[in-house]
Amino acid sequence: MRLLGVGVCVVALVAGVVAGPAQAASGPAADGPQGLGDGSGRAGWALKETGEDSRFRGLAAVSRSTAWVAGSKGTVLRTVDGGRSWRDVSPPGAVAEGLELRDIEAFDARRAVALSIGEGGASRVLRTEDGGATWTETFRNPDPRAFYDCLTFFDVRHGLAMSDPVDGRFRVLATDDGGRSWRVLPNAGMPEALPGEAGFAASGQCLVSSGPRDVWLATGGGSVARILHSADRGLTWTAADSTVPAGDPARGVFALAFRDPATGLAVGGDYRTGQPSPQAGAVSSDAGRTWRPATAPPPAYRSGAAWYPYTRGTALAVGPTGTDVTTDGGRSWRALEAGSFDTVDCAADRGCWAAGEKGRVARLERR
Template sequence: MQHSTKSRQRRNRTISYHALVRLCLSFPKGICVLLESPKLLAIFIFTLTLTIHAQAQWDIEDSHTTASLRGINSVGGGVAWASGTNGTILRTEDGGFVWQLCAIPPGAEKLDFRGIQAFDANTAIVMSSGKGDLSRLYKTTDGCQTWKLIFTNPDKEGFWDAIQFNDRNFGVLLGDPVDGKFVIMLTFDGGQKWEKQTLKSTADINGEGAFAASNSSLLLSSTNYRSFGTGGPGGSRIITVGSGPTDTYQQDVSKTKKLPWSSGQYADQLPTHLRTASSGVFSIAEAQHGMGRVAVGGDYQKPDDRIDTAWHYDVAHYDEVTHSFWVAAHTPPHGFRSAVAYDAQQKLWITVGPNGTDISRDDGRNWTALKPRKEDAPDADKNWNALSLPFVVGPNGRIGKLRPTALKP
C-alpha cells in the first residue's frame, strides 16, 4: 500500500484577527468599531461565517490518481473507500485529508471497479463491472494491503451493475439480464458464498439494462427489500424484489403501456418520455427508516437536458390510470444526474452529475442548484459520478467532501 505525501494538517478555515481588520476596512465607516467590543465582534464573526458559507459545498481532495472514480462508500468515523478504473482503490482514515492508494488485487490492473462496500478501516469488498468474468468481487481484511478473489461472474454474457450490503453478512449483487432476466445474487456470510435469487417476470424489454454509473442503481432498504432502476430504448422501470426468495414487484417507468398483473407482482408506471440506450433511472435512495424514496437519472448523452431527471415516491398521489405512486419532480435538477443521497442531519436530498449539484428540501418535488463560492474553483459543483455523504467522486481522480455548513438554509 502506498501512502500519500500530503500533509495531514487541516486547512485553516478560521478567520484571523488581522484578516478581520483588513476585511472590516472594506466595509462602510463605523463597522470597524465592532473590533472594540468582544460581544459585537462575536456576533459579527458569526454572521460573517454564515454569509461566507451560504454557497459553500465541496472541498476538493487530493486523490493522487487520474482514474475515473465511480465507487465511494463512507462508513463513518472518518473512514471511507473509493474505487475506479485500472484497478484503482483508495482509502481514507482521517476524513479525507489523506487518501491512501491501495494495493491492486492480483490480475485486476485493467479492471473497472464500479462499486465498493466497506465495513470498517480494514474490511471492504470491491466490485468490477465488465462482460462475463470481467465482473468480479475482491475482499480485503487487512486495510487493503492484500485482496482475495471471492466471486467471479459465472455468466459469460452477464454484467454486474451494483453491490449493496445492509450489514457485515447480508449483501445483494445486481446484474444485467441473462437469458431474459435480471440477475440478483444474495450473500448471507459477508460475500464468501453467493446464490441467485429467483425472480418472477422480470424479462428485459428491448435492450433494457441497469446502469453501473454510481453503484446506486440498486437500493437495499432497511427492511431488505431490493429496488433497482433500469433504462433502454424500450423504456425504463423500477423493479422491487421482496425480502422473500421469490417476491417481485415491478414498477414500469414507461408511460405508454401497463404491465399485466400476476401473482406476487404489480405494475407501477413512472412518468418518463426517455427511450434511448443512454437514458433511464441511474440512482435510487431512501430517507431514514424507508420514509420517502427518490430516483434520479436522465440521458447521460444529454447532460444539460432537465427532462425526466428526477422522481419521488408519493403514496398520497396514486394515479388510477397509470397505477403509479411515482411523481416527476415539479422543478427538476439542472441536468442528467447519476447519484442521489439523503442527508438525515439536514433532512434534505442531494444529487450530482456532470454539470452540477442540486438539493431538494421537499422530498424531491423541487430542486435548486448548489453553487460554489466565489473563492472556489468554478467547476467545484460539477463533474461528479457517485455519492456517499459526505464524499463525492468523479472522473480524473476527483474527490470532494461536503462542507458541514453547505446544506444549511
C-alpha cells in the first residue's frame, strides 16, 4: 500500500530465520532475557552505528552476530560481527534507481532475497548468494496494477510474495527454488478483497509463515482489518476479521507473528502521528480462524512484532513511539523502552534485532 511516502507494510519479528527466514522458532518454555518486561531495565536495545541515514523497514536476523537490513535509496547492509561493523552490500541498480526496499529474508550470511515496492516495475525481487557482493534480479512486476508489499519463506526453497489486490483479489507470487524464479499463483482460492483493502509495506510482516505450509496475510484500509490464512502455501485462503480497528486507509493490521502454526499475534493501529490507536493488538490460538483483542494492548501504533524464541508467551512489538513486551502471548503488553523502530526480528539463537528511521539498528542486550 502506498503510504508513508511510497508504501507502508507490516513490521514483524519473525523467529527462527536460521531454518527459514520466516519460520517461528519454538521449543521448551523459558523466561526471556533477564529484565525483559519486568521493569528492571536490565535488557533493552543497544544501538549499532551503521553510518547510514536510510530508513530500514526490511530486517532479517540470522543470529546474534549476523543480520541484514534493507531500506530506502536501495540500501542493503550486512553485519557478521554483532553490529560492530556493517558492510554496504546494496544492489547497484537499486541504488541508482532509488528503489524502496521494504523486505529482506535471509537464509544465512551469504544468501538473501530482497523486495522493492511500488507500482508496476518498481516492485522487484533481488537475490544474492555471495553475501551481497553481487545481486540478480529474479522478478520485475510487469503489471501496472500490482503493488507488492511483503515476502516470506517456508524454508530455503519455498516462498511467497504478496501484492495489493488486482482484479479484486490479493495477488500472490510463489517460488520453489529459493527465489531464483517466480510465478503468479491462480487467484481462484483467494477471497474477494473489500473496497479499499490492501497490505501495509511497513516492516515486511504483512505476510508471514510458520511451518512448511501455513501462511498469513494482514490487511487494512477496508471497513474491517482482516487476516487471511492459507494452509497449502498460498493456493487457497480463508479470511477472518481481526479486532484491530480499520475503516480508514491509514488503519489496520501492520504486522503478524506466529510462534507456531496455531499461535499468533497481530499489531497495528493508525500510523498517522498523533492519531489514537485503540485495540492495537490481537491474539489467535486457532491458526488465525478467530482473533481476540488484547486485554492491555500496546498504547500506540505498532508496525512490527516478533516472538522471543523458546518461550511460550514472550514477544516484542515496535513502532515510532517505543517498544512493548508481552509475557502472556499477546494478551497484555507493557512498555520496554522509548525509541523509534519500524521492524523487529529474532533468530533461533535468541539474537533479536530492530531497525527503523535514520539508519537506526539495534540488538537486544542485557545491560
